[in-house]
Amino acid sequence: MNILLIGGNGFVGQALIKEFKKHKVKVSYLSKTQNHLITEEDATWIRGDIFDLNNTMIKESYDISIHLIGTIKNKYLYSKLNTKSVAQTIKLCQKHNINKLIYFSANGGFKQYFESKVAGERLVKDSKLNYLIVRPGLIYGKGRLTSYFNVLPIKFFSKLGITFFKKVYPLPVEKVAESVVKAILDNTDSTIIEIKDMK
Numbered sequence: 001m002n003i004l005l006i007g008g009n010g011f012v013g014q015a016l017i018k019e020f021k022k023h024k025v026k027v028s029y030l031s032k033t034q035n036h037l038i039t040e041e042d043a044t045w046i047r048g049d050i051f052d053l054n055n056t057m058i059k060e061s062y063d064i065s066i067h068l069i070g071t072i073k074n075k076y077l078y079s080k081l082n083t084k085s086v087a088q089t090i091k092l093c094q095k096h097n098i099n100k101l102i103y104f105s106a107n108g109g110f111k112q113y114f115e116s117k118v119a120g121e122r123l124v125k126d127s128k129l130n131y132l133i134v135r136p137g138l139i140y141g142k143g144r145l146t147s148y149f150n151v152l153p154i155k156f157f158s159k160l161g162i163t164f165f166k167k168v169y170p171l172p173v174e175k176v177a178e179s180v181v182k183a184i185l186d187n188t189d190s191t192i193i194e195i196k197d198m199k
């Protein structure tokens with residue numbers, strides 16, 4: 001099996017690369033910059049910009065691509081990074097005969113952010129590719145120390161039954177990566193992975 005991570009040099013991408021390595025699965029990651037914490041042995045870097053497919057060289061053939069580009073911080077980039085980059089990834093899959101796309105969406109969050117993720121999901125569902133949509137809440141881990149700040153408050157307000165916080169219930173990045181890699185290796189028929197499936 002050969003996996004292509006789109007934007008895989010970031011927080012979740014690195015956790016996925018570690019998890020795939022445990023199962024000896026071959027991985028490449030496409031991003032604008034190389035992450036030197038990821039060794040050549042762990043994954044092959046493809047220099048590329050999802051918005052510039054003509055200048056992005058994909059040499060190998062891949063079975064699955066995993067879309068990992070996105071932002072929660074910059075609302076001016078929600079449409080571009082959370083939605084339009086998905087349309088570009090679908091084009092890339094079609095051009096290179098990659099039959100399955102895994103999309104990191106979201107289970108909740110502030111209105112505009114969540115809407116941009118739902119729009120991304122719609123593109124994936126309409127793409128005619130096989131797909132799996134992952135809907136995490138907050139993902140936390142050592143690779144992003146600031147992510148720990150929100151863990152306790154979200155868990156506290158979730159316990160009080162406040163829907164907004166229940167929907168973004170925090171999960172460790174290793175758990176998320178483990179669940180997604182397992183779903184891939186089990187070749188599950190499910191098209192959605194939710195927080196309860198990753199707990």
Ligand SMILES: NC(=O)c1ccc[n+]([C@@H]2O[C@H](COP(=O)([O-])OP(=O)(O)OC[C@H]3O[C@@H](n4cnc5c(N)ncnc54)[C@H](OP(=O)(O)O)[C@@H]3O)[C@@H](O)[C@H]2O)c1
Binds near residue numbers: 009011013030032140
């Ligand atoms: N972290 C969370 O708590 C959380 C929760 C729910 C959902 N998600 C979703 O999960 C996914 C992964 O999140 P993450 O936290 O791992 O994100 P991240 O750390 O920001 O990683 C995404 C990577 O995408 C690359 N990228 C950006 N623009 C690109 C472009 N035009 N072409 C190619 N690569 C590009 C960036 O590297 P370069 O700039 O070097 O290209 C970046 O390192 C995102 O879709 C996010 O919305 C995350």
